[in-house]
Amino acid sequence: MSFQILGGSTHIGKVPEFLSKISSLASVNCTVIQAMDAGKIAGERHVRFAVQKALRAFEENFNSAKDPGIEIMRYASGKKQIGEAFSMGVREGEMELVFVVMGDDNGVKRSVGSLKGMICEKDVISYSLLKRDSIISQFGITASEIEATGEEMIPDLVLERVALVDVLK
Secondary structure, three states, X not given: OEEEEEEEEEEEOXXXXXXXXXXXXXXXXXXXXXXXXXXXXXXXXXXXXXXXHHHHHHHOOOOOXXXXXXHHHHHHHOOOOHHHHHHHOOOOEEEEEEEEEEEOHHHHHHHHHHHHOOOEEOOOOOOOHHHHHHHHHHHOOOHHHHHHHOHHHHHHHHHHHHHHHHHHO
């Protein structure tokens, strides 16, 4: 199974309609598509690590979610509970999104091609200071942690939270 990460911005009118469109696209192409709030993503390493953890959870039969996309979001969010993981989900209005698309190569290619038509593609995945406050809030990173490690370590502190999801089970 291969996966690809795609980022960009779009306007979401109604969340259920948007999710339904993505679900149909995934179904037609036999892929898994998970959309997440790019403002809470601390870089490509963050997304890749969450995908690895989710896939391992399925392989070893200790996944919490039945849906691989939800399991990816659970790890990416740094939250143990599926309900809490939806804090990384989509909302109505202008939004920067990160998509994870998984499946066989052809299905991923077709899904990514369709998704590119739904967004204005740009780098929204990389960590930036504009994301700092929402990331600190999402992952419960404390001022003392930042003081001890330095501002530049915030993406690494996020990876630590992703790793700890299994420990929190």
